[in-house]
Amino acid sequence: MTARTAEESKTIMTDLVLPSETNPLNNLFGGELLARMDRAASIAARRHSRRIVVTASVNHVAFNRSIPLGSVVTIEAKVSRAFKSSMEVYLDVWIEDRESGECIKANEAIYTFVAVDETGRPIRVPELIAETDLEKQRFEAALRRKQLSLVVAGKMKPNDATELKALFE
Numbered sequence: 001m002t003a004r005t006a007e008e009s010k011t012i013m014t015d016l017v018l019p020s021e022t023n024p025l026n027n028l029f030g031g032e033l034l035a036r037m038d039r040a041a042s043i044a045a046r047r048h049s050r051r052i053v054v055t056a057s058v059n060h061v062a063f064n065r066s067i068p069l070g071s072v073v074t075i076e077a078k079v080s081r082a083f084k085s086s087m088e089v090y091l092d093v094w095i096e097d098r099e100s101g102e103c104i105k106a107n108e109a110i111y112t113f114v115a116v117d118e119t120g121r122p123i124r125v126p127e128l129i130a131e132t133d134l135e136k137q138r139f140e141a142a143l144r145r146k147q148l149s150l151v152v153a154g155k156m157k158p159n160d161a162t163e164l165k166a167l168f169e
């Protein structure tokens with residue numbers, strides 16, 4: 001299976017915030033942002049694996065900055081690491097300033113997708129090649145996050161989480 005670069009999976013989605021997508025403070029509803037990020041991440045995972053992909057977990061979401069009604073929101077999703085059948089996808093969310101056109105980082109998130117066959121069984125995905133410093137940094141930390149996610153989900157014993165143990169030694 002040919003390895004693919006993170007850049008090959010890059011997915012950019014730009015959209016507006018409409019009134020029906022906001023909370024009583026006129027900011028983007030959190031669930032709406034989660035859904036938009038899920039869509040962008042699934043496209044990135046599909047571009048990397050060229051397979052059917054399903055969301056296995058949402059590992060991290062930080063709603064650091066609210067996104068007001070009328071904002072232009074850009075979500076950039078890229079696969080940060082591929083394992084056997086699972087892929088970690090890192091998302092960066094930006095808001096565009098109307099006057100300056102400058103993009104300000106609003107939020108980020110990390111999702112895990114699994115490539116499956118037509119019957120829903122996990123199948124192997126190509127390795128990921130990290131090229132830039134940021135991609136390499138995210139690649140390095142991805143195994144630790146995978147183990148943490150599996151421990152929290154009760155799918156891995158804490159004693160088997162080698163990367164997490166190393167943090168406390």
Ligand SMILES: CC(C)(COP(=O)(O)OP(=O)(O)OC[C@H]1O[C@@H](n2cnc3c(N)ncnc32)[C@H](O)[C@@H]1OP(=O)(O)O)[C@@H](O)C(=O)NCCC(=O)NCCS
Nearest residue numbers: 054055056057083084085086112114116122146149150153
């Ligand atoms: C995701 C799914 C395919 C995993 O199936 P499974 O029987 O647990 O399969 P496995 O135990 O072999 O795990 C498959 C991979 O997922 C990873 N995985 C499973 N749960 C995970 C979690 N909570 N966090 C991170 N990775 C996870 C495993 O580590 C494994 O990765 P690897 O092959 O790269 O090592 C299955 O749980 C599923 O179909 N879930 C529903 C998906 C869905 O419908 N999503 C939309 C929600 S509305």
